Amino acid sequence: MWKPKIDWNSDVPIFRLLLQAIADDVASGELVSGDRLPASRDLADLLGVARGTVAKAFVEAERLGLVQCDVGRGTFVLPRDQGARPYASLIEGPTALSDLTANLPLAGLDPDPASALEVLAHRPDRHLLFRYHAPAGALRHRQAGALWLERLGVSTKSDQVLVCAGAQHAIFVALALLRRRSKILYAEELSYPGLHSIRETLRMELVPVAMDSDGLDPTALARAIRRHGSGAIYLMPTIHNPTGAVLPAERREAIARLARQHDCSIIEDDANRLLAASPPDSFWHLAPERTFLVASVSKILSPGLRIGYLLAPASDQASLLRHLWATHWMAGPLNAEIVAMWIEDGTVDRTIVAKRAEAKRRQSLTRSVLSGLWVEAHPTSLHAWIHLPSRLDGARALAATTDRGVVGTPAAAFWTRPTPAPNALRIALASVPRRADLKRALVRLAEATTNSR
Numbered sequence: 001m002w003k004p005k006i007d008w009n010s011d012v013p014i015f016r017l018l019l020q021a022i023a024d025d026v027a028s029g030e031l032v033s034g035d036r037l038p039a040s041r042d043l044a045d046l047l048g049v050a051r052g053t054v055a056k057a058f059v060e061a062e063r064l065g066l067v068q069c070d071v072g073r074g075t076f077v078l079p080r081d082q083g084a085r086p087y088a089s090l091i092e093g094p095t096a097l098s099d100l101t102a103n104l105p106l107a108g109l110d111p112d113p114a115s116a117l118e119v120l121a122h123r124p125d126r127h128l129l130f131r132y133h134a135p136a137g138a139l140r141h142r143q144a145g146a147l148w149l150e151r152l153g154v155s156t157k158s159d160q161v162l163v164c165a166g167a168q169h170a171i172f173v174a175l176a177l178l179r180r181r182s183k184i185l186y187a188e189e190l191s192y193p194g195l196h197s198i199r200e201t202l203r204m205e206l207v208p209v210a211m212d213s214d215g216l217d218p219t220a221l222a223r224a225i226r227r228h229g230s231g232a233i234y235l236m237p238t239i240h241n242p243t244g245a246v247l248p249a250e251r252r253e254a255i256a257r258l259a260r261q262h263d264c265s266i267i268e269d270d271a272n273r274l275l276a277a278s279p280p281d282s283f284w285h286l287a288p289e290r291t292f293l294v295a296s297v298s299k300i301l302s303p304g305l306r307i308g309y310l311l312a313p314a315s316d317q318a319s320l321l322r323h324l325w326a327t328h329w330m331a332g333p334l335n336a337e338i339v340a341m342w343i344e345d346g347t348v349d350r351t352i353v354a355k356r357a358e359a360k361r362r363q364s365l366t367r368s369v370l371s372g373l374w375v376e377a378h379p380t381s382l383h384a385w386i387h388l389p390s391r392l393d394g395a396r397a398l399a400a401t402t403d404r405g406v407v408g409t410p411a412a413a414f415w416t417r418p419t420p421a422p423n424a425l426r427i428a429l430a431s432v433p434r435r436a437d438l439k440r441a442l443v444r445l446a447e448a449t450t451n452s453r
Contacts, residue, residue, distance in 0.1 A: 018057035137163025144340035145309035167296035184231025215247035218254035239272035242426035244378035256286035
């Protein structure tokens with residue numbers, strides 16, 4: 001009888017470990033075409049797990065094309081595809097017990113694309129999604145972008161919306177345009193790590209701006225502008241990454257005034273805005289003539305869709321279109337269509353409600369387990385900023401937590417100054433599938449920061 005090799009010390013769900021074992025043995029040739037797997041009841045008895053766990057793994061393995069389940073006959077391994085089979089790399093579990101580095105959405109609450117794909121499979125216009133489209137996106141997809149922005153509290157016309165291949169792409173094309181006016185880029189001293197690779201590629205000079213628990217400090221920004229001159233101001237004002245801060249309305253107004261006074265542009269990264277129930281008005285309301293608003297579907301729907309929306313001043317549309325064409329030609333129309341369908345059928349709104357509620361529960365759990373640490377976070381954010389004890393610098397903290405099977409992101413990844421980074425760690429609360437998994441990871445994190453010397 002075939003017996004799967006399973007790491008019982010792993011924190012990955014058992015059915016997924018069994019699925020991985022099937023994929024591994026098919027890939028290695030230990031299981032070959034026509035081999036019959038043990039009956040689910042027999043395999044469950046052998047492994048000491050519930051029969052439903054085995055059945056779930058078999059169903060998923062059949063969906064992936066690894067096996068075929070015939071009622072009354074059994075479960076049989078299917079012929080291998082030509083070349084290396086890709087499934088193992090798609091379904092493998094995390095390399096650490098609890099990887100809290102990737103700021104993922106709550107995957108368990110992501111919409112299932114099966115129904116949308118089934119509808120598309122029967123639509124007579126489906127072949128049009130595989131043709132070239134305009135760099136700005138199809139009209140229908142730009143209209144969907146306007147509806148998405150409406151949920152952010154921003155009312156706009158579809159012809160002002162550009163469909164991008166994710167927020168990173170939108171930020172890149174905006175900065176590529178603004179670099180012609182100035183190579184100066186102002187950003188919070190703790191900022192989105194992806195900004196570093198963009199500004200290095202574009203060879204812009206990054207000027208860090210001081211911040212506090214409320215976000216970017218307008219007074220510090222004014223001093224920086226007086227010293228360095230006009231430039232682009234990048235900031236994440238709502239549920240800041242990594243601190244979770246929400247920039248108050250009065251600070252937004254002060255920054256908008258500074259931008260007008262010194263002819264600066266504003267890149268407002270609102271990737272997390274939909275997780276906040278009622279944030280202050282967007283910079284688009286305060287200074288629409290100089291604001292580039294970036295929105296992404298990743299935190300609500302799925303990062304794999306790679307769909308983002310860029311709202312920009314009308315005077316910059318033509319130049320931005322050239323940058324879109326040069327960098328990506330167009331975002332994937334199939335993915336943009338799925339987003340449009342989910343907006344229309346209410347999936348987006350239901351998912352927003354569900355993810356806010358689950359994020360709130362995970363934040364409450366985090367504060368409870370890490371009660372001995374200083375935790376900064378928005379109550380419905382998917383990440384938390386953990387201030388570490390003074391005896392633990394970033395390197396020692398990372399080593400201590402990794403030794404206990406927990407991996408977070410040290411402050412150095414976000415720090416934009418040449419000075420030593422703050423003594424802190426960002427943890428992503430949605431990187432593990434279940435709340436129980438998160439609790440175990442948080443307990444180990446608390447032990448690592450408390451017991452390490």
